[in-house]
Amino acid sequence: MRPPKDEQPHTSVLLDEVVHALQPRGGVGFTALDCTVGAGGHAYALLERSEPDGMLTGLDADPNALELAQKRLERFGERVTLVQRNFGELAELELEPMNAIVFDLGLSSMQLDSSGRGFSFRMEEPLDMRFDPTSRSSTAEELLNTLPELELERVLREYGEEPRARRVAQQIVRRRPLHHTTELVAAVTAALGPARGRIHPATRTFQALRIAVNDELGGLERALDAAIQLLRPHGRVAVISFHSLEDRIVKWRFRGWAEQSLATIITRKPVVPTKEEASSNPRARSAKLRVAERS
Numbered sequence: 001m002r003p004p005k006d007e008q009p010h011t012s013v014l015l016d017e018v019v020h021a022l023q024p025r026g027g028v029g030f031t032a033l034d035c036t037v038g039a040g041g042h043a044y045a046l047l048e049r050s051e052p053d054g055m056l057t058g059l060d061a062d063p064n065a066l067e068l069a070q071k072r073l074e075r076f077g078e079r080v081t082l083v084q085r086n087f088g089e090l091a092e093l094e095l096e097p098m099n100a101i102v103f104d105l106g107l108s109s110m111q112l113d114s115s116g117r118g119f120s121f122r123m124e125e126p127l128d129m130r131f132d133p134t135s136r137s138s139t140a141e142e143l144l145n146t147l148p149e150l151e152l153e154r155v156l157r158e159y160g161e162e163p164r165a166r167r168v169a170q171q172i173v174r175r176r177p178l179h180h181t182t183e184l185v186a187a188v189t190a191a192l193g194p195a196r197g198r199i200h201p202a203t204r205t206f207q208a209l210r211i212a213v214n215d216e217l218g219g220l221e222r223a224l225d226a227a228i229q230l231l232r233p234h235g236r237v238a239v240i241s242f243h244s245l246e247d248r249i250v251k252w253r254f255r256g257w258a259e260q261s262l263a264t265i266i267t268r269k270p271v272v273p274t275k276e277e278a279s280s281n282p283r284a285r286s287a288k289l290r291v292a293e294r295s
Ligand SMILES: C[S@@+](CC[C@H](N)C(=O)[O-])C[C@H]1O[C@@H](n2cnc3c(N)ncnc32)[C@H](O)[C@@H]1O
Pocket: 010, 011, 012, 013, 035, 036, 037, 038, 039, 040, 041, 042, 043, 059, 060, 061, 062, 065, 085, 086, 087, 088, 104, 105, 106, 107, 108, 131, 216, 219
């Protein structure tokens, strides 16, 4: 059973597919790790399907997300442990072996719509973009106002796959200092022209900065390396990614594991949402799920 609709601040992507892949069950000492617990949707389903004794550890870098997860998962009592931590530090956590590990990467709808941290180009907010606002890492504002133009161009090209990164970087540098999302959108629009079509011209720039601020790609690589070590034999890891940079990392890590006979790839091709899911939840449109099983 899914949590009641009116309590859902974020609609979980590929929920049935993740549950099917991770095979939660009760009475066998099942243990699961949700590295991006967010609003707790995937965690809820895994706990419910592993009644009465399945255990789940949930991580999130964002303290607000953990508060939500705490409420959503309250009814499972001591079967749940929530930890505020970046999954890039998974290797340091000394967790017990797991039957199932899930990553649902990126942002939740709450972070986009109401975090006040500048993740969305549709709001006027300060340019923070840290998943963990208590961390000491640089904010988007600091990067935008201090990186040399060439470095900014590299960030936009590599992490945003922005083909006109140089023009955007030039506009940003010309308009410094930038403090709010609206100023960044204005710089991108000055470089690339106004919004036309379905994809807003600032999408790539915002993605690039968020990835840089949170070291998202490095964190994912470190987390996958730790995850394969944590899995029990026949335990499974499921990763939902939302853009090609993440998906490429997952695909190559899985291939590397298969070549070393550490794991079997369960999804030859990534699982994508059904037409129904993609039309009812626009966030799901770019989602790709890959699953591997520990040998
Ligand atoms: C898409 S949401 C997860 C939603 C969740 N699966 C659900 O069904 O409600 C992604 C979450 O991962 C968290 N996150 C992203 N990168 C992270 C990282 N490196 N370490 C820990 N949490 C991270 C975000 O703060 C966000 O809450």
